Amino acid sequence: MINDLLFLVFVLVHLLILGLTLPGTLELLTLTLAAISPKKSLIKNRSINATALPKLVIVIPAHNEAEGIAACIENLQLSLNKTSACDLVVIADNCHDDTAERATKAGARVLVRQDEVKRGKGYALDYAFKILLADQYDGYLVLDADSRIDEELISEFQYAFAQGIEAVQCRYRIANPDQSRRARLNFIAWLAFNELRLLGRENLNVSVGILGNGFALSRKVLQAVPYEAGSIAEDMEYHLRLVAAGFKVHFLDTVCVYSESPNQDVNAASQRTRWEGGRFRLIIDHVPGLLRAVMTGKWNLVEPLFELLLLPLSFHVVILVLTLLIPLTILQWYAGAALLLVFLHVLIAIFLGGGGLKELKVIATVPTYVLWKLILIPQLWANSRHNAAWQRTDREN
Numbered sequence: 001m002i003n004d005l006l007f008l009v010f011v012l013v014h015l016l017i018l019g020l021t022l023p024g025t026l027e028l029l030t031l032t033l034a035a036i037s038p039k040k041s042l043i044k045n046r047s048i049n050a051t052a053l054p055k056l057v058i059v060i061p062a063h064n065e066a067e068g069i070a071a072c073i074e075n076l077q078l079s080l081n082k083t084s085a086c087d088l089v090v091i092a093d094n095c096h097d098d099t100a101e102r103a104t105k106a107g108a109r110v111l112v113r114q115d116e117v118k119r120g121k122g123y124a125l126d127y128a129f130k131i132l133l134a135d136q137y138d139g140y141l142v143l144d145a146d147s148r149i150d151e152e153l154i155s156e157f158q159y160a161f162a163q164g165i166e167a168v169q170c171r172y173r174i175a176n177p178d179q180s181r182r183a184r185l186n187f188i189a190w191l192a193f194n195e196l197r198l199l200g201r202e203n204l205n206v207s208v209g210i211l212g213n214g215f216a217l218s219r220k221v222l223q224a225v226p227y228e229a230g231s232i233a234e235d236m237e238y239h240l241r242l243v244a245a246g247f248k249v250h251f252l253d254t255v256c257v258y259s260e261s262p263n264q265d266v267n268a269a270s271q272r273t274r275w276e277g278g279r280f281r282l283i284i285d286h287v288p289g290l291l292r293a294v295m296t297g298k299w300n301l302v303e304p305l306f307e308l309l310l311l312p313l314s315f316h317v318v319i320l321v322l323t324l325l326i327p328l329t330i331l332q333w334y335a336g337a338a339l340l341l342v343f344l345h346v347l348i349a350i351f352l353g354g355g356g357l358k359e360l361k362v363i364a365t366v367p368t369y370v371l372w373k374l375i376l377i378p379q380l381w382a383n384s385r386h387n388a389a390w391q392r393t394d395r396e397n
Helices: 002-035 069-080 099-105 121-135 153-162 181-204 219-224 234-244 265-295 299-309 313-323 329-352 357-375 377-382
Strands: 056-062 087-093 109-113 139-142 167-174 215-218 250-259
Touching: 002 181, 002 299, 002 313, 002 329, 056 069, 056 099, 056 121, 056 153, 069 087, 069 099, 069 153, 087 099, 087 121, 099 109, 109 121, 121 139, 121 219, 121 234, 139 153, 139 219, 153 167, 153 215, 153 250, 167 181, 181 250, 181 299, 181 329, 181 357, 215 219, 234 265, 234 299, 265 299, 313 329, 313 357, 329 357
Parallel strands: 056 087, 056 139, 087 109, 167 250
Antiparallel strands: 139 215, 167 215
16 A cells, blocks of 8 residues: 555656646757747848838836936937837836936827726736827837837838738847846846747747737737736736737847846846746646647647746756656656756857857856745745736846
8 A cells, every 4th residue: 555655656746747847848849949940031121111111109118217217218219210100108107206207308208107906017008009009000119118229129120010010029138248147147048038939939930929028019919909918927928818819929030129137136036036926827827728728729829838838947957957866767867858958958049149158157157046046936926926016126227
């Protein structure tokens, strides 16, 4: 009886390990191989006259961003000056400072929203989109209030929409990788999460995802799928609805939006636990429904399902390392191969993203970063609640 019970526990542990890591391992393998295949060119025609390009509106959701909103607008203006028929709108959402006044003074049109119940970036964007749809724009480009962009970014989005593309996500990078070891590690992680995986999906001809910053939606998309996403991971939540509705987001890899990585422990912990807590909330809420949909033949939801099942790499790696300690050869071989895949995934991301020796050197400090992430688990779990609030990450520079 005892032996039977031990055997049952042994089997359940193996199934748990495979359930937690195998979908993510397959996702990493597929996207890594796809990313190193010849890439497709999203924009095939740049000969269109500037006056004939689609009319875009840049939408900046801002919550207590008085300190930096003018600098953000000044940077965006350099890109706007290279376009025609494009406007800039700031949505000052539940602000307790003078974000709205400073944005207006800097030259933006400002929408003010106050709602103490529906608080969050998703609600702010939905409010803005519903107002701006009446203004007959062709596309709606979302940029965060702490962003800096390439000067050609807005015109490249115009060309993408001119090709008939309905939804676009550009590159999204850390602006200050030299600031600290943690910023460099975040830079590497973003090369993998925000670039390699999106490039792989684009080459596989599936929807690449939305990263919350540097994405644009057409009028047709917003009319068909309103931006009704209220979770702390509203971008991923909305993307699931987009794919379910039959739309596809494409990867615009010719331009980039930049955002600074927080370096102080409290700010870095706040940002990281919000992002990953929101992701775990989505796993809890959406994986069962996605599984049912895939089993009924909705194959376009397979990749979004596997993308959700891929745990943050630090947790994925910890589980695989612990698996190496289990005295079962087949599991040890699997864990070793999966860990090698993670390593190659990161190396290829660095190579494709133009990284070099600095990035390779900082990889050696990954164990301390993983330990830091494990310490954050209680805070991460708190941010996986349904009612987790939109919090502004303090800017340190």
